[in-house]
Amino acid sequence: MAISSVPKTNAPPPGTAGISVRDLSVHYGNFEALKDVNLSIEAGLVTALVGPSGCGKSSFLHSLNRLTDLVPGCKVKGSVRFGNGGESCGPGVDVLALRRRVGMVFQKPNPFPQSIRRNFEIPLREHGVRRKEISEVIEKCLRDVGLWDEVSDRLDRSAMALSGGQQQRLCIARALALDPDVILFDEPCSALDPMASAVVEEHIAALRGRITVAIVTHNLAQARRISDRVAVFWIRNGSGTIIEHGPTKEVFSNPVDPSSRCYLEGGCG
Amino acid sequence: MCRLRVDWLVRHVLGLLAVVAGGLVLVIVWYLFQGAKPALESGLPRRFFGDPEWQPGSVRDPQYGLVPMLAGSFLVTVFATALATPLGIAGAVFYQFYVPARVSRWNLRCMELLAGMPAVVLGFWGLMVVVPAISRLEPPGQSLLAAALVLALMILPIIALTSQAALSAVPLSHLQAAAGLGIGRAGMIWNIALPAAKGGIGSGVLLALARAIGETLVVVMLCGNIAQIPGSVFDPIRPVTSTIALEMGYATASHKALLYAGGLILVLVIGLLVGGLSFRRKPNHNTVH
Amino acid sequence: MTSLISSRFTTRRSRVQDWLFGGIGAIASLVTLGALGWILADLVKMGLPHLSVEFFTADMKSAGREGGIGPMIVSTFLILVCFLFPAIPLGVGCAFWLSEYVQGGSRIARAVTGGVDLLASVPSIVFGLFGMSFFCQVLGLGFSILSGGLTLTCMVLPILVRTTLSAMTSLPPDLRPAAGALGLTRATTLWQILLPAALPGIMIGITLGVGRALAETAALLFTSGYSTRWPESIHDSGRAISVHIYDLAMNIPNGGGKASASALVLLLMILAINLVASLLADRCLKSQYIS
Numbered sequence A: 001m002a003i004s005s006v007p008k009t010n011a012p013p014p015g016t017a018g019i020s021v022r023d024l025s026v027h028y029g030n031f032e033a034l035k036d037v038n039l040s041i042e043a044g045l046v047t048a049l050v051g052p053s054g055c056g057k058s059s060f061l062h063s064l065n066r067l068t069d070l071v072p073g074c075k076v077k078g079s080v081r082f083g084n085g086g087e088s089c090g091p092g093v094d095v096l097a098l099r100r101r102v103g104m105v106f107q108k109p110n111p112f113p114q115s116i117r118r119n120f121e122i123p124l125r126e127h128g129v130r131r132k133e134i135s136e137v138i139e140k141c142l143r144d145v146g147l148w149d150e151v152s153d154r155l156d157r158s159a160m161a162l163s164g165g166q167q168q169r170l171c172i173a174r175a176l177a178l179d180p181d182v183i184l185f186d187e188p189c190s191a192l193d194p195m196a197s198a199v200v201e202e203h204i205a206a207l208r209g210r211i212t213v214a215i216v217t218h219n220l221a222q223a224r225r226i227s228d229r230v231a232v233f234w235i236r237n238g239s240g241t242i243i244e245h246g247p248t249k250e251v252f253s254n255p256v257d258p259s260s261r262c263y264l265e266g267g268c269g
Numbered sequence B: 001m002c003r004l005r006v007d008w009l010v011r012h013v014l015g016l017l018a019v020v021a022g023g024l025v026l027v028i029v030w031y032l033f034q035g036a037k038p039a040l041e042s043g044l045p046r047r048f049f050g051d052p053e054w055q056p057g058s059v060r061d062p063q064y065g066l067v068p069m070l071a072g073s074f075l076v077t078v079f080a081t082a083l084a085t086p087l088g089i090a091g092a093v094f095y096q097f098y099v100p101a102r103v104s105r106w107n108l109r110c111m112e113l114l115a116g117m118p119a120v121v122l123g124f125w126g127l128m129v130v131v132p133a134i135s136r137l138e139p140p141g142q143s144l145l146a147a148a149l150v151l152a153l154m155i156l157p158i159i160a161l162t163s164q165a166a167l168s169a170v171p172l173s174h175l176q177a178a179a180g181l182g183i184g185r186a187g188m189i190w191n192i193a194l195p196a197a198k199g200g201i202g203s204g205v206l207l208a209l210a211r212a213i214g215e216t217l218v219v220v221m222l223c224g225n226i227a228q229i230p231g232s233v234f235d236p237i238r239p240v241t242s243t244i245a246l247e248m249g250y251a252t253a254s255h256k257a258l259l260y261a262g263g264l265i266l267v268l269v270i271g272l273l274v275g276g277l278s279f280r281r282k283p284n285h286n287t288v289h
Numbered sequence C: 001m002t003s004l005i006s007s008r009f010t011t012r013r014s015r016v017q018d019w020l021f022g023g024i025g026a027i028a029s030l031v032t033l034g035a036l037g038w039i040l041a042d043l044v045k046m047g048l049p050h051l052s053v054e055f056f057t058a059d060m061k062s063a064g065r066e067g068g069i070g071p072m073i074v075s076t077f078l079i080l081v082c083f084l085f086p087a088i089p090l091g092v093g094c095a096f097w098l099s100e101y102v103q104g105g106s107r108i109a110r111a112v113t114g115g116v117d118l119l120a121s122v123p124s125i126v127f128g129l130f131g132m133s134f135f136c137q138v139l140g141l142g143f144s145i146l147s148g149g150l151t152l153t154c155m156v157l158p159i160l161v162r163t164t165l166s167a168m169t170s171l172p173p174d175l176r177p178a179a180g181a182l183g184l185t186r187a188t189t190l191w192q193i194l195l196p197a198a199l200p201g202i203m204i205g206i207t208l209g210v211g212r213a214l215a216e217t218a219a220l221l222f223t224s225g226y227s228t229r230w231p232e233s234i235h236d237s238g239r240a241i242s243v244h245i246y247d248l249a250m251n252i253p254n255g256g257g258k259a260s261a262s263a264l265v266l267l268l269m270i271l272a273i274n275l276v277a278s279l280l281a282d283r284c285l286k287s288q289y290i291s
Ligand SMILES: Nc1ncnc2c1ncn2[C@@H]1O[C@H](COP(=O)(O)OP(=O)(O)O)[C@@H](O)[C@H]1O
Pocket: A028, A031, A033, A052, A053, A054, A055, A056, A057, A058, A059, A060, A071, A240
């Protein structure tokens, strides 16, 4: 498994932004799914979010790009800042612009049931990209995920005819097309077979240095392979929270929290 | 922020459309009520049940007896439903449990065809075929029996289709359990499948009943249209719907108000039937009819 | 299922019961299908001799005993246009709002769906009564194709709302977050992503609605009128095919032959509409398999 060896940078590369999350909590109705989450996601690095199911990792990602707004009865409190920008949690934020800066790739590949080209055109036109430039963007982004050679001759056919792995790479390319600073991945490989999963993983790893990446994964080996930082989620007092975070090597080799030690060593969770 | 303005506009335009669509029924009921008001105010309601006859157009001695019409509606509806229910359920059982799915699918097509048959075509056929046949037995032929027979044919597919849907929704595991106990096919149908599908079949029958009360064309063409309480099934009748259809073209003043009152009664009775049905059904189990 | 429930090992009593149930069912089915076949055979036997090209294009003669139904076909078509024009935005828009802009369980959503369901239970003669006095008299549209179309709009609206709504709720649920994550507005999501995906389902609703409208007579008797002239505009009165059948059957002695022919035409139109609907339904199923 070849991982592109981008040097770990100290200064954030231009065009990316770190995320700083303070005292974040997420409620679904009366149920507190996340509580007291504090985390700095560093610019240009890959941060893996791990932990057992149901401890609020998806909720965390969704509160970063405000997809929680789409869930009736969901309340998010706390502070989220991208780079040097202002507060992006709370009212009065241009949510659509925020979502353009913060892309997301979901567990199940979710291309729109239209042609491959339309999958790019709809969001690009929405964000004011001119028609002439669109083909160029499509080619560049599809090349970025290694899909161009596979689909360049059938851009006008349905995206639903692609294989699962291809669909997922299409979704990554579609997120890249909006030129985001950050991409959030929510278990992007868990619906794919091992071969497709390896290809997708490779392309995520290749984003390191260009874009800030936060990736939820249940595959600890994958987290170890591609991430620079890792944060472990756990349920405490009925709500999810981060029990440990730091550089991947340190956390994996010497976890401090007993629950996370147990989890990372594969004993429980 | 032009996009957001478009978004706002779309939301409100759609909301307006939805309110119009949802409120339409209120407009109609309110309208009927307004139209029926003169009839409700002028002391007529007492005469609805007191007057022996229906002669609202008569200048010298108008008669406002609604009872014959309500009786006509009631009788033809109940008669037709009573005819259609056993046929519909027996057919559904037959195609669900006795016939291979391939054949059963063709029956489904036929039932859909019958369900989509325009009422006026059924009424016309009844006039050409059923009425002469009955008049050979006992004139005049246009009668409670003729209307009920054709009406039964019209609502039968509703009962058959909903019953078969309810029977096919009975979990296979229940039937397997019965088969595993050595219970025969008939016993399984009688003791397991029909009780489990009772709710769905009942809804189908009530729906058919509601449809029959409101049906106009078949009835107006076949029932003979004489406002009386029939002495036998061979006598003509005149249900509420056909009264409206026949008289709305020329009715004026309090006569017209009476027709609105008749319409209001129909809407309320059917609304109660169907409303009660959807109340009984599980909330998120809405089907298209 | 049939193979699973073999009656080989049942006792004699249950075998008798089995035969009894099967026999009753077979008789019930024979009666029903026999009646259907009888109706169709009669219509074909009486109507087919009258069918010709002229029947579709010619004027009516001798109160309907002779000639064709050309004007009625045109009127029917115009009534359908007048019915669809307001019905589609109203029905589809209502369903869109219910599925995308309000929560299913909220009070306003329940009120609107309840209203639409109640509307579905109103009998067609009541729509006729309402249409005659509201559209024809209060709005001053007179006995016209437009009045008839608007009356049908009220009547068929629930079908459109219900089918569109079920098409929307059966869309893959992850389309909405996918669109949201790309920063699309709800309006864009609706028009560019959800509408194209739900279109076959919506078309099914529209074809079903057209079938229902074609079959309707009671709501049209006193709204679109009886005129047998060629309609020149939607403000003219025009007789629908179904009303024509009614008139021939009830008021014209010896009108049976032409009435059967008209009924046959109407039936064929409805069959064609149903065929379109089931083809669309097949396509819906197929596209669901792909995704
Ligand atoms: N839309 C929702 N409504 C109510 N509860 C939810 C919703 N989404 C998630 N939850 C609850 O929030 C908790 C965290 O869920 P999630 O963020 O999906 O966890 P993870 O992604 O770590 O498996 C779970 O207990 C889940 O049941």
